[in-house]
Amino acid sequence: MRSTISGYSRLTKVHKFSAAGIAAAGVAAVALAVVPGGSTQGEQQAAVGVKPVAWNAKAFGTETQRDELVKQSDTAAGQARAEAEAQQKAAAEAKAKAEKERAEKAAASRSAARQPVKAAPAAPAAPAPKAYANNLDGWIREALDIMKAKGIPGSYDGIYRNIMRESTGNPQAINNWDSNAAAGIPSKGLLQVIDPTFKAYHVDGTSWDIYDPVANITAACNYAAKVYGSMDNVNSAY
Secondary structure (H helix, E strand, O other): OOOOOOOOOOOOHHHHHHHHHHHHHHHHHHHHHHOOOOOOHHHHHHHHOOOOOOOOHHHHOHHHHHHHHHHHHHHHHHHHHHHHHHHHHHHHHHHHHHHHHHHHHHHHHHHHHOOOOOOOOOOOOOOOOOOOOOOHHHHHHHHHHHHHHHOOOOOHHHHHHHHHHHOOOOOOOEOOOOHHHHOOOOOEOOOOEOHHHHHHOOOOOOOOOOOOHHHHHHHHHHHHHHHHOOHHHOOOOO
16 A cells, blocks of 8 residues: 655565665674684674574464464364264254154054944843732732823722722623613713723723723723812712
8 A cells, every 4th residue: 555645665575574684784784794714604604693584474474364264164163063963962952852742642642543442331120020919919000100200199999999889890891771871872880980981081001991990990080080089089979
């Protein structure tokens, strides 16, 4: 770079090196002139303790600086490689861990899928139907259970008393002499029920045969409940 001052030029680094070399050479020449009798330049330099002047850039530290920069660059590159290797290792470990967890979950899922299916518990067996004797006692008891389920009032004694008065316990009894018989609708069965009354007060779940003992009792008691409040309240023809 040139100076902006007229007639003045800034010395470059090479100029400075050259000036330093010239100055050193001058000092050496003076020394040689002072020491007499020296036969060679080396002997003369040794006599006055003057070392040879270094003229290359290494003497001024350029090589040392470059070596330091190269060393720093190598160190930084080594650190970068170490960090990259550490990141790769961490990523590989994370991937291996994730794959292991997926494999364990898949194995657990397959194990659960292979679990034997437990059979559904067997439904409880339906209770055996209640047995009733095929006689007047059994007919009355069966009729009372049906009446209870249907909400029809009546007692064993009330039913038994009216049966004995009407038919003496004969399910096939029929009245062919009263006014109903004269009208063509004779009274029939244990409680002497006429056909229109049996059909009107028939109880669901029983036979439609008017001579069936249970069907005859339940229909007669259903009629008596509507008219008298209960068969227990009937003490004569009804």
